Amino acid sequence: MNDSVQSGFGVIALAAYRPDWTLFRRQLQSIRDQSHHDFSCLISADGGHDEITAFVEKTLKGDTRFKVIGFGERLGFYGNFERVLEHVPADANWVALSDQDDYWYPDKLETLLPYLKQYSLATGQARVVTETGTVLAESTNRQNVPPTHLLLDNQITGGLSVFRRDLLSTILPFPRLSNPSENHDHWIGLCAAVADGAYVVDNIVQDYVQHGGNVLGEPDRTFILGRSMDNLRNMGRRYEGGANSSALLRVMMNMKYGWSRCMVLELQERSPHLSPALQPLLEVVAPGKYWAKKLALLWSAVASKHVSLPSAATFAAGAVLTSLRRR
Incomplete structure (x- = not known):
């Protein structure tokens, strides 16, 4: 695998829909301030394109690495991530997914990208916090598991991960099943696992914000x-x-x-x-x-x-x- 995968140009694919503006501003700034700065950030607005575009321009003051793309048809969380991945340019070496309301630590990309020399996907851990900053868990405690175990219970969170751009030829289009189990994180993780592997790094690379607006959050494994x-x-x-x-x-x-x-x-x-x-x-x-x-x-x-x-x-x-x- 060429060293450009771990050090070169890549794309951050961010899905946005009616964001909390305070959290969205903080997330955009945390992406802007990454120590690895050779990237483009594609923001897919699933509605409210003009409003989100204006906000991004005001927040980032002309940083040309950030581009908002918008469409007339609302697709929802799953379809919006699929749509933004369809717009990743061919010259990208890697792709990172981003939610609109988390907070990336400055060295997140620098920490994860070197693992793409060996693996198709690398993912880290996150500190789980509320929108006001209260710590709910010090780590997401993701584990490295064999593909058969990953199939049964997902260990991959897209917003914590980076993967090789060539994996998109397998990932797209997303499979469809009318069921709440339909999950782009799980699908992308499994695609990587059966290719050159999906590797979980122990480093805490970001804050993962949990609040009432989360479409997907940390799983509740209790049974009532x-x-x-x-x-x-x-x-x-x-x-x-x-x-x-x-x-x-x-x-x-x-x-x-x-x-x-x-x-x-x-x-x-x-x-x-x-x-x-x-x-x-x-x-x-x-x-x-x-x-x-x-x-x-x-x-x-x-x-x-x-x-x-x-x-x-x-x-x-x-x-x-x-x-x-x-x-």
């Missing part, structure tokens, strides 16, 4: 039956058009297992040269087959604390339900 059933019914109404038993069944099938299967089949179609790396993943998502391997994988993933018990149970339930429906 009543709350889980309410969430399931709400997801049925939103994604499957109702809360009847058939709709809830489809939600449960897709929550972990369906999304995992969707990603693996997309990778198989797009990257046939990765067949050896994909074979263990294909066995995990094959409906009605390899049950001994599935159970062994789930056990090892939970025992190693790479995957939470609720996640493993949800995946297993989806696999069983899918197999029963296919009979």
